[in-house]
Amino acid sequence: MQNQSRRNFLSTALGLGAAASMASPLKAFAAEAPGSKMKFGLVTYLWGQHWDLPTLIANCEAAKVPGVELRTTHKHGVEPVLTAEQRREVKKRFDDSSVVHVGIGSNEAFDHTDPEALKKAIQATKDFVVLSHDCGGSGVKVKPNNLHRDAEAPEVTIERIGKALNEVAAFAVDYGQQIRLEVHGQCQELPIMKQIMDVATHPNVFVCWNSNGEDLKGEGLVHNFDLVKDRFGATAHVRELNDPEYPYQELMNLLVKMDYAGWVLLEGRTDPQDKVAALIEQKAVFDEMVAKAQQALA
Numbered sequence: 001m002q003n004q005s006r007r008n009f010l011s012t013a014l015g016l017g018a019a020a021s022m023a024s025p026l027k028a029f030a031a032e033a034p035g036s037k038m039k040f041g042l043v044t045y046l047w048g049q050h051w052d053l054p055t056l057i058a059n060c061e062a063a064k065v066p067g068v069e070l071r072t073t074h075k076h077g078v079e080p081v082l083t084a085e086q087r088r089e090v091k092k093r094f095d096d097s098s099v100v101h102v103g104i105g106s107n108e109a110f111d112h113t114d115p116e117a118l119k120k121a122i123q124a125t126k127d128f129v130v131l132s133h134d135c136g137g138s139g140v141k142v143k144p145n146n147l148h149r150d151a152e153a154p155e156v157t158i159e160r161i162g163k164a165l166n167e168v169a170a171f172a173v174d175y176g177q178q179i180r181l182e183v184h185g186q187c188q189e190l191p192i193m194k195q196i197m198d199v200a201t202h203p204n205v206f207v208c209w210n211s212n213g214e215d216l217k218g219e220g221l222v223h224n225f226d227l228v229k230d231r232f233g234a235t236a237h238v239r240e241l242n243d244p245e246y247p248y249q250e251l252m253n254l255l256v257k258m259d260y261a262g263w264v265l266l267e268g269r270t271d272p273q274d275k276v277a278a279l280i281e282q283k284a285v286f287d288e289m290v291a292k293a294q295q296a297l298a
Contacts, residue, residue: 033294035256040286041067041102043237043267047275049074053093060099063279069141069235069265071105072128078104078135080127087134094136102235102263103137103180104128109145110164111157111187122164125179129172138234139178141208142168144187144196158192162199169204180233183210189217190224197231206233210267211246221247225254234262239269241285249289256293 042048042065048056053076060068070078078090094101108125112118128140144161147154169179181200183193188210197207207228215224236255241248255264264286272278 033256034259034297035252035290035294037259037261038255038290039066039263040283041065041069041100041263041265042279043069043105043265044071044074044076045105045267046271047266047268047279048076051075053077053090057093057097057099059276059279061097063276063283065279065283066098067100067102067263067265069102069105069263070137072107078131080124080131082131082135084134087131091134091136101132101136101138102265103139103141103177104132104135105141107143109143109185110161111145111148111185112160113148113151113157118160118164122168125168126171129168129175129177129179132177133175137177139180139206140172141180141182141235143182143184144193145185147186147192154192155195158187158195159199161187162196162201165196165200165205166202169200169202173204178233179205180208180235181205182208182237183212183215183228188212189214190227191218194227197228205231207231208233209236209251211236211238211248211251213246216247221250222254225251229254229258232258232260232262236260236262236264237267238264239267241266241282241289249292252286252289253293253296256290257297 042060044051044056048059048068049071051059056068056076070076072079082090106125106128108121108128110118110121112121125140125142132138132140147157165179165181172179181196183190187193187196193207197205209232215221218224238248239246266282268278
């Protein structure tokens with residue numbers, strides 16, 4: 001375990017973007033425009049899933065993409081089975097590069113009705129927390145994930161998810177890691193995510209925005225964004241930013257307006273032949289959208 005106190009870690013974690021809407025004592029003196037601390041990165045799903053770690057880092061450097069979230073099961077091979085020496089090697093590869101290891105993208109979820117399955121998911125998440133710490137990451141992405149309406153009321157599932165998140169979040173504090181709850185599965189409607197976060201009251205549980213079509217339901221994007229923005233962590237996921245089916249410029253406007261200081265991570269779902277060139281294009285679109293959002297506030 002780390003010697004860093006829980007209080008110190010939580011202050012650091014909040015500074016990564018989870019409380020980006022909260023004013024910093026120095027913010028009034030900052031020269032940067034809102035959103036200037038926001039960074040563009042990659043999730044290895046799907047564009048980087050077949051790249052080993054040296055290739056992944058080299059391709060991100062070539063595209064001038066400064067950060068990457070390592071989704072589990074992909075060719076990078078950063079998994080809990082790594083030895084202590086192998087973990088040090090992973091950390092050193094990132095430290096010797098211009099690319100930040102943003103964290104681990106796990107597939108663990110906490111909706112399980114079977115107590116043993118839930119216990120296994122909690123333990124697996126803790127293993128990913130230690131892995132991320134050892135390899136230089138800053139957090140672990142998890143999922144809610146589904147509602148079991150045929151077996152129990154949604155409120156029962158939501159309560160179970162929230163309590164499990166509190167447990168893994170408390171564990172993760174001692175390793176300097178965020179727990180990042182991806183807006184995913186049957187829980188991806190934002191009012192449901194809000195209910196989960198109302199149970200998951202530990203300040204080390206954060207929302208990872210996921211740019212789903214469900215974001216536009218009900219009262220619309222702005223309303224749904226506002227439901228959870230005060231719990232944002234250091235990561236948010238987007239798909240291809242030039243996809244006209246999702247209002248990405250409006251999303252960037254909202255992120256810039258709140259002065260989000262975390263990572264906007266591309267979780268590409270297409271299959272371009274030249275993925276490095278595609279990454280370069282997406283980084284340019286991101287920069288253009290952020291600049292447009294900043295100009296609108298000026």
